[in-house]
Amino acid sequence: MKKTAILLVLLTAISTGALASEKLTLETQGHFAAGGITIQREGTYDNSKFAGWATPIEQGQSYRADHAIVSYQIPAKAKNAPLLFIHGYGGSGLCWEMTPDGREGFSTLMLRKHYPAYVIDLPGRGRAGKTSATTTVTPKADEMLWFDIWRLGEYPNYHNDVQFPKDAETLNQFFREMTPDLSAHNMKTDLAAISAAIDKTAAMTGRTLHAKDPAGVVLVTHSAGGFPGWLSAIGNSKVKAVASYEPGGYVFPEGEVPEPMPSLTGTASGVPVPMEQFKRLTEIPIVMYFGDYIPEEVTDKLGGENWRVRLQMARKFADAINRHGGNATLVELPKLGIKGNTHFLMSDLNNGQLADLFDAWLKGQKLDK
Template identity: 55%
Template sequence: MNRLAVLNFALLSLMLVATNSLLAKDITICRQGQFPVGGTTIQREGTFNPDTFVGWAEQDQAGQSYRCDHAFARYQIPANAKNMPLVFVHGYGGDGVCWETTPDDRPGFATLLLAEGYPTYVLDLPGRGHASRTSSTVTVEPVADEMFWFDIWRMGIWPEWNEGIQFPKDSLSVSNFFRQMVPDLSNHQLDVPALDAMAKRIGKQVLVTHSAGGFPGWMAAMRNPEVKGVVAIEPGGYVFPDSEIPAPLPGLTGGLKGVGVPMEQFLELTKKPIVIYFGDYIPESNATTLGGSNWEVRLKMGREFVAAINRHGGDATLILLPEIGIKGNSHFLMQELNNDVIAKLVAEWLDMKFQK
């Protein structure tokens, strides 16, 4: 091996060591696994004939079953685990991978919080990822839309990045990020039942939600006493008491309306600590881009939501990261270059609320 090859090998070795040293703590995992949760079984009428080749026609499926509409969970339990599991709920267009890794292959949010001692359960909601066997009839078409999402998720206006963005901008990371997207084969009415089933399966837990996963998170928190709190990262929608729904907020992507629920149901949220995090590049008013407008209204409605909870005696906080000096985050702040800083904030909040 010549000197240049030796030098290159040494540099590669140092890079690997650095990559594997990103976690400040070693993690000892005492148990890990995976399981489906919730769902239903479709049973076709008739008698199963083992000599019949299965086909699309229902008569060819006579006597056979089809298990579907479940979620799928992957879990890791660290040694000396803290007594409050975290259940990670992804948003639209993806699955649980968004919590497990980053586009540039650093430790993901679930791993970072595992290192803080919290058991982690990462979900694929029904119709996504490992839970893609559903009862829905859908057509999947190859819609070229990545530049649209680049704007909606506040990375910039393609091909220009927002100044100071924390997202890894190299071409491989961008490709890896968009390859995380999965077909959506669900009608979304199955998300809340799946979270209900998860609550019954593992007992007490804190939901950690993102984007479109935020709304089913509120519903599950109201319905299940096992849900002890919620960490919501840029939730897509909110609930309010029927008599206190704020005025709809107009916007370039259709605006946003609060969803009314009975006061008795809403008050369940006042019994559980809640924290909401928003990233950067969100205008306070008069947004001129699709992405800016989409999250301007969600930030404003989030403040109304927090005020409603606290008005009724609850414990809710909304943190806009730039206001506390953490700048440059897009909608996927849990996957960006400073995700360890944000995970540490979340861990400190969890410790304060649940490890007293």
């Protein structure tokens, strides 16, 4: 990471963000489905036959599935670059749209800075529940594991000075943001839906930054949403930049994949892609943000271990992009003096400061026009 970039980002972040007491002015808002397939049963539908609500006669009928649902809001004085938010494992787009303690969510903070916000529920999650898979969902008590993995602390103890309120109701709201995944866990399904969402977002509000550029969008990804984010940028030229909050996976040029990195929670491995695909990531600005409580050395803590290897892989990923002529910035927040961030940085107590940081980066890339 370039030192000048850090300084620029730091100085700009000190400027105050929008005050919560100011009005939020929108042009319009709504939702749309993006992508998906249509399952069509053979035969002809017979309008006169009814076999009960639970057991439809499927003959001749259809079932739409595997789409994403996108919630969008277009602010007044909208900037050219719409932000398309992609959530990670275990939840839906909710993580961008709320905080567990009732403050405004990250997408709202960016709306206040006049960036159009498009928030995805990926196929099978949240309101995009219709999938082509047959899935059984059952209560699996796992919240203490996530408390640890997502670096709130080591259950039941919170990290010192963590940017997460320690009251019971905040934790209650945080876990209720989670929602099951009804999909077949097929990366191609996610990518098809994301690409359709990119196309529609670009068509709605992505304006040209330069006369020669087509309309584009900025992907904003989190955690397990990070990996499909890289592939989406490779696969869809309308992606003009990617900002990723603690991405979980990475691609590398074939022949340049780092050694797998084992940890207590599994092995982090880079995924090889042909050089001409990887090159695409060198043609757009990329920024990654990582929070606190990530050790450099092997530990016996689940959360620390899980993100230790992913942060180390992120460093190699940024190096690979920059080595091939790209523009990747890895922001390790504690190194900027920004401490206490969990894995859910976007809804942490200092999410206003993080929104300022992101805005400053977008400005630095001239994506704020």
